[in-house]
Amino acid sequence: MTLRGNLRDFSITQLLNLVNLAHKTGTLVIESPGDMARISFSDGKLAYAQIGQEDGRLAGILYQNKKLSEKQYQLLQQRAGSFSDKELGLMLINAGYFSQEDILDNLKQHCTDIIRQLFTWVEGAFHFDDEARPPTDRINVRLNLENLIIEGSRAIREWEQLQDEIPSLEMALKFVDHPGANLRNLHLSIEEWRVVSFVSPRNTMQQIANATKMDQLEIRRVVYGLLQAGLVEIVRQEGAPPPPLIRVFPTNDKEEQKSLVNRLINGILKL
């Protein structure tokens, strides 16, 4: 029977657990509302991962991890663009640019980062294709899933707590008038500074996340820290369309509305 469902009902961690326990081989395809991921497994071990539009090729991964300069990357694209990843890997090892271990470490890191990104996906259709084997033109890794599953369980707990704190990213942030913390003694991380530079009632948290290339978990984590430090508060976005007007008062006349509230006050005082 095909393994098929939605992340709403079956989380990434549960899927990894299932693949691990059943020593499955195949490819898990996940389609979230705005993205897509393909994760390949071999005998219950993570073999390859690809997300979104990125090509997931070795040269791109090494460039992304700052192991190649832009010039080197472009040169490789021109001269070895038609090579498979395995051929390119061999060439780089033989030329003495990288050791086999370097290349595998970079690929493992890349796959782990993708899985970490997936921990923040809470919605999306998935199916497991037993027929789709790990791609043969790419260098496959063999990553045990146990540590990722434990990490994922922690991330889910953290995700749930952060979602309770910050239910929607469509709200904006503003600096509080009187910060609770002594700003001189405050040490912000690079991520926090990046977010702080965008704090304005004009920017929603989602827009800040897009601008700083943070996922939903990362932005919530940073905002939560800033909220706890008493630096910012959550406000409705400036200029955002007001919520649909539903009649609050039975009359539109301002004076009548005030009179009605006064009647309520007097009525309750008399009770």
Place this chain on the structure above:
Amino acid sequence: MQTVKMVVTGPFNAGKTAFIRSMSEIDVVSTERRISAMVEKTVKESTTVAMDFGRITVDEDLVLYLFGTPGQKRFDFMWEILSEGMLGFIVMVDSTRPETFREARSILETFRAYAPTPYVVAANKQDIEDAWELDDMRHALRLDSKVKLLSCIATSRDSVKAVLLELLYSILAEMEHREE
């Protein structure tokens, strides 16, 4: 007949139903069910699953309806519906259960997002020995000094009256502020 509506919200077992019962002139139309989840069952036997509904006739031509929301997050689909057209809202917080403060804060943010109407926070069960001090609660709930955090005993009519009045004063002040 003119009618207006206020919403009483807050976490599970904060005292929303008791609050409405204290003031409503009719028997509160309650949609309570026996609790099945074990953790929740240790706190109380039954809970609101759709809404509580109370009525206060202010004068011959004006009626105030009080709507109580279900506290558990799994019923939050009801919140937006209940918040439509509200004059203001009250967030009830159980002063003796700090483990619910974070959820109270989250509910407050959610309701603020639904409608930018005035609100007050009622620190319920202040008559119980374990109740947190209001100042400590303000810090824990991360409430700005401008937000009214009121001492409350939901089973006391006078206390509930005071909370409703404070909300109405806030509504009036907001209307006057908008006119300036």
